[in-house]
Amino acid sequence: MHELSIAQNIIEIVQDHLPEDQKYSVKTVRVKIGKLTNILPDSLVFSFDALTRETNLNGASLEIEHLPLTIECGDCGLQSSGNEFIFACPECGSTSIKIVSGNELMVTEIELND
């Protein structure tokens, strides 16, 4: 996956939300990344650090919350999570499943240095 352009999108979203009229310094940017997005965390952090160097976000760290693949069985109702790509219910074996979580790619919070 092209982590550099994803990092660029994250930075643009952060810039959008920073108050214009005040001086600020960003301590942490928190993101949620689901297993199905194929994004490599180390590569994303590397890209984020490279792009924010010598900008107003210099020094901000990118914190990633990894979300596993969570599925819900349409037959027995069981919700199960894991880091494997299994699209069948571990309890009853049904393939009639719905993906509850695992596709997320979101900026959730910005923590500022006060």
Add this chain to the structure above:
Amino acid sequence: MSVLTIERKVLEKNDIIAAANRKLLQSHNLYSINLVSSPGSGKTSLVERTIAACQNKIRIGVIEGDIQTDLDARRVDALGVAVVQIVTHGACHLEAALIGDSLKQLDLPHLELLIIENVGNLVCPSGYDLGENVKVVVVSTTEGDDKPLKYPAMFRNASALIINKIDLLPYLNSSVDDMEKNALSINPALRVFRTSCTSGEGIEEWCEWLQSQISKK
């Protein structure tokens, strides 16, 4: 220490444009497929074969996506079909904005089927909504029966699978049944086709499905 709650999708800009593309296509009753695969699976040959088999029944328009050259668009153009070539100059996937621009170059009211041939890549295109009706994933018989297991996100997000180059089976150690089984284990709802763009086998069934999708919408 202030914490600002954001809750914004990283790819929201793409999603907004994709939604606009979708609305525009729907307003013209234009059915669209996003054709994805690894490089070399036979997407462009499939587009050529689809045009040859269907164009007297369906009015087709094509958007071609490549990192370099307009070679694919020229192949489509030679068949007398409206085509727009997107050259990404390095981007490994198409994005909604590029499609939005391309739609302006096509006579949308006169088209019934839009085929978007994505850049050859089984990873990145799965994350980028273009505004299409369905993703169709193409795998050729030379790529290994376990291909679907290696690219679960793409197979999960697709509605149809075309197993191409079935004419090569006598020379290969591959099992189309195993490939299909692997694909269905990731996504049991996949509609599977087996084709050869060399012999033409399976193309008619694929075209019939396209026609039924167009008339259903």
